[in-house]
Amino acid sequence: MTLNWYVFPEPSGSFATAAANCSKASNGAYQIKINFLSNSSDQQRISLVRRLAAGDSSIDILAMDVDWTAEFADAKWIRPWTGANAAAVSQGVLPGPLKTATWDGKLYAAPLNSNTELLWYRKDLVPNPPKTWNEMIDDAIKLAKEGKPHYIEEQGAKYEGLTVWFNSLVNSAGGQILSPTNKILVDHTSARAAAIMRRLADSPAADPGLNVAMEGTSETAWEHGDVAFQINYPFVWSAAKADSPSVFKQMGYAPFPSVIPGTAPRVSIGGYNLGVSTHSPHPQLAFQAVRCLVQPVNQRRAAIKGGLAPVLGSIYDEPSFAKAYPFHALIKAQLEHYGLRPQTPAYADVSLAIQDTLSPTSSIDPSTVVSTLRNEIKNALSSKALL
Amino acid sequence: MTSSTVTAPGTTSAKPRRVHLSDRARAERNLGFMLVAPALIVMIAVTAYPLISTIVLSLQRADLRFPDANKFIGLSNYGAVLSAPVWWQVVWHTVIITVVSVSIEFVLGMALALAMHRVIFARGTLRAIALVPYAIVAVVAAYSWNYAWSLTSGWIPHLLGLTSDPLSHPFGSYVAIIITEVWKNTPFMALLLLAGLALVPDELLEAAKVDGATAWQRFIRITVPLMKPAILVALLFRTLDAFRIFDTIYIFNQGANGTESISMLNYTTLLDRLNLGLGSAVSVLLFVFVGIIAFVFIKGFGAGSGPIGESS
Numbered sequence: 001m002t003l004n005w006y007v008f009p010e011p012s013g014s015f016a017t018a019a020a021n022c023s024k025a026s027n028g029a030y031q032i033k034i035n036f037l038s039n040s041s042d043q044q045r046i047s048l049v050r051r052l053a054a055g056d057s058s059i060d061i062l063a064m065d066v067d068w069t070a071e072f073a074d075a076k077w078i079r080p081w082t083g084a085n086a087a088a089v090s091q092g093v094l095p096g097p098l099k100t101a102t103w104d105g106k107l108y109a110a111p112l113n114s115n116t117e118l119l120w121y122r123k124d125l126v127p128n129p130p131k132t133w134n135e136m137i138d139d140a141i142k143l144a145k146e147g148k149p150h151y152i153e154e155q156g157a158k159y160e161g162l163t164v165w166f167n168s169l170v171n172s173a174g175g176q177i178l179s180p181t182n183k184i185l186v187d188h189t190s191a192r193a194a195a196i197m198r199r200l201a202d203s204p205a206a207d208p209g210l211n212v213a214m215e216g217t218s219e220t221a222w223e224h225g226d227v228a229f230q231i232n233y234p235f236v237w238s239a240a241k242a243d244s245p246s247v248f249k250q251m252g253y254a255p256f257p258s259v260i261p262g263t264a265p266r267v268s269i270g271g272y273n274l275g276v277s278t279h280s281p282h283p284q285l286a287f288q289a290v291r292c293l294v295q296p297v298n299q300r301r302a303a304i305k306g307g308l309a310p311v312l313g314s315i316y317d318e319p320s321f322a323k324a325y326p327f328h329a330l331i332k333a334q335l336e337h338y339g340l341r342p343q344t345p346a347y348a349d350v351s352l353a354i355q356d357t358l359s360p361t362s363s364i365d366p367s368t369v370v371s372t373l374r375n376e377i378k379n380a381l382s383s384k385a386l387l
Numbered sequence: 388m389t390s391s392t393v394t395a396p397g398t399t400s401a402k403p404r405r406v407h408l409s410d411r412a413r414a415e416r417n418l419g420f421m422l423v424a425p426a427l428i429v430m431i432a433v434t435a436y437p438l439i440s441t442i443v444l445s446l447q448r449a450d451l452r453f454p455d456a457n458k459f460i461g462l463s464n465y466g467a468v469l470s471a472p473v474w475w476q477v478v479w480h481t482v483i484i485t486v487v488s489v490s491i492e493f494v495l496g497m498a499l500a501l502a503m504h505r506v507i508f509a510r511g512t513l514r515a516i517a518l519v520p521y522a523i524v525a526v527v528a529a530y531s532w533n534y535a536w537s538l539t540s541g542w543i544p545h546l547l548g549l550t551s552d553p554l555s556h557p558f559g560s561y562v563a564i565i566i567t568e569v570w571k572n573t574p575f576m577a578l579l580l581l582a583g584l585a586l587v588p589d590e591l592l593e594a595a596k597v598d599g600a601t602a603w604q605r606f607i608r609i610t611v612p613l614m615k616p617a618i619l620v621a622l623l624f625r626t627l628d629a630f631r632i633f634d635t636i637y638i639f640n641q642g643a644n645g646t647e648s649i650s651m652l653n654y655t656t657l658l659d660r661l662n663l664g665l666g667s668a669v670s671v672l673l674f675v676f677v678g679i680i681a682f683v684f685i686k687g688f689g690a691g692s693g694p695i696g697e698s699s
Contacts, residue, residue: 075454
């Protein structure tokens with residue numbers, strides 16, 4: 001029996017190995033066939049939902065970005081996990097990643113890998129990494145005055161990365177954008193978050209390309225050497241190691257900066273979960289296959305070979321993993337004390353509303369942002385208005 | 388035309404009237420219908436069906452994410468679109484890009500067409516070279532220009548000595564997008580205008596020269612009026628095309644910095660938000676705009692008459 005697994009193109013081959021090993025271990029019960037989707041998460045979603053909405057039975061297992069769960073579950077495109085299957089894939093999973101796979105009190109997917117942004121800084125320019133956003137901007141302004149590399153790389157382009165940034169700041173300020181029942185909770189914490197974004201955009205610390213910066217462009221700029229601080233995912237570590245040894249030698253890492261001094265940040269969780277399609281003709285086999293794909297041995301391989309952060313807490317304490325992932329303790333801490341993007345079936349609309357309100361960051365008006373955002377998100381949730 | 392008993396198929400423009408047809412005429416008419424039937428069926432399948440289906444969808448609340456909520460809601464989607472400030476913003480963005488880029492393309496295209504028309508040697512090679520930008524895949528062209536404008540890796544900011552990113556604010560984004568469009572589409576404009584230039588008889592130009600007309604006078608008084616049908620067709624094609632601009636904007640910034648076009652909004656609504664009802668309403672409105680533009684060109688300026696594009 002062939003099971004089709006649709007997933008983002010994992011370059012290290014770890015997923016291919018996992019699929020082959022699981023197929024072999026099933027003793028011929030199933031054969032997992034990998035179908036790679038596009039690189040961009042938006043494109044992956046578009047490819048998948050078109051097929052799912054049309055009732056395509058050729059998708060059995062799908063890798064879903066963590067913020068699609070509510071949408072896919074409410075549209076009845078994926079099957080809920082229950083009983084032994086649910087217990088097997090949630091056992092030992094860190095609380096943040098597990099939460100992203102849960103909607104309306106039910107588990108809808110098996111966490112596959114996680115992700116969280118850290119602060120990367122230049123040890124030769126910054127002796128002590130800043131603890132808060134305001135400290136970081138102050139440090140950068142000071143470096144600018146001294147004529148040294150001083151940019152702060154953040155993802156300010158109008159895309160999901162902007163929502164991730166804003167949500168991390170709001171959560172770190174102690175607030176939320178939406179409640180689990182989809183009540184709008186935008187308040188002064190959003191204003192505080194927006195004010196930080198505006199402060200960065202207006203300061204000499206901002207890369208001139210802030211309004212078009214995405215994860216990849218931030219990373220390229222970092223390797224260029226004009227950057228003192230970078231907020232980005234751990235892929236930048238191995239990328240800098242491979243592409244720019246001189247910058248890599250001075251590369252330090254620290255927790256994502258706080259918004260409230262002395263209070264740990266809550267950083268928006270990224271990563272992927274595995275769902276089983278409603279239209280799969282072999283759902284029980286698909287559940288079994290997913291249980292195999294997320295086993296510790298496969299997560300460990302994807303982490304060490306492919307740099308994907310595991311969702312199982314125990315892996316973080318293993319010596320081989322700690323060696324490949326020197327910042328493992330920071331990641332684990334941020335996945336335990338986490339931030340979560342709004343969980344809503346209209347997530348695509350809500351994220352678009354946030355991006356519309358906050359892009360470009362240099363035109364944010366912190367005094368009106370709360371009312372604008374409330375209004376835009378209200379429209380987004382109704383899914384009846386143009387955005 | 389007065390209808391006679393025998394009418395060859397395809398030549399009559401009169402309304403069908405109840406007249407006695409001979410057996411032969413009837414057979415010929417039936418044959419005619421049968422011959423056009425395959426084309427007609429294909430046209431209905433690929434054009435009429437999607438069009439009608441889109442119009443029907445636009446009258447419904449139809450969202451792929453909320454299949455249970457589907458229902459007929461009349462013109463509410465149109466109300467939602469037309470009352471949204473973002474709709475009028477994107478219309479305005481689209482008009483700016485269309486008017487500016489088509490105007491520049493027209494001027495440059497005319498110059499290119501005149502040059503290609505007058506060139507004596509290597510005519511075929513030069514025309515082929517001029518067409519290269521048009522032959523490049525739109526997305527590839529947009530990517531190349533996007534990299535060219537990038538502050539860190541592009542040659543344009545370097546050449547102009549810019550210190551801030553031109554693509555991070557609206558003015559720079561518009562300039563970059565319009566230049567990309569102009570670069571890509573001027574050859575097409577030039578090619579259509581070149582066809583028009585071929586219609587201008589040399590004798591007329593020579594006669595005017597003998598009468599003492601300057602080169603500019605000859606161009607304005609003789610060449611342009613004689614080319615008018617070709618000019619209008621070229622402008623019509625490019626305007627319709629430019630009004631639906633999507634790929635360049637999508638590659639550059641996905642509609643950030645106030646560059647979102649109607650097609651970009653349409654894409655986001657349909658494919659990102661999966662709101663088929665609302666998105667279809669946007670599609671139909673875009674179709675109406677395109678229809679109005681075509682109507683104004685054809686009826687207002689007479690683009691459909693004359694030697695090129697003979698229609699009515």
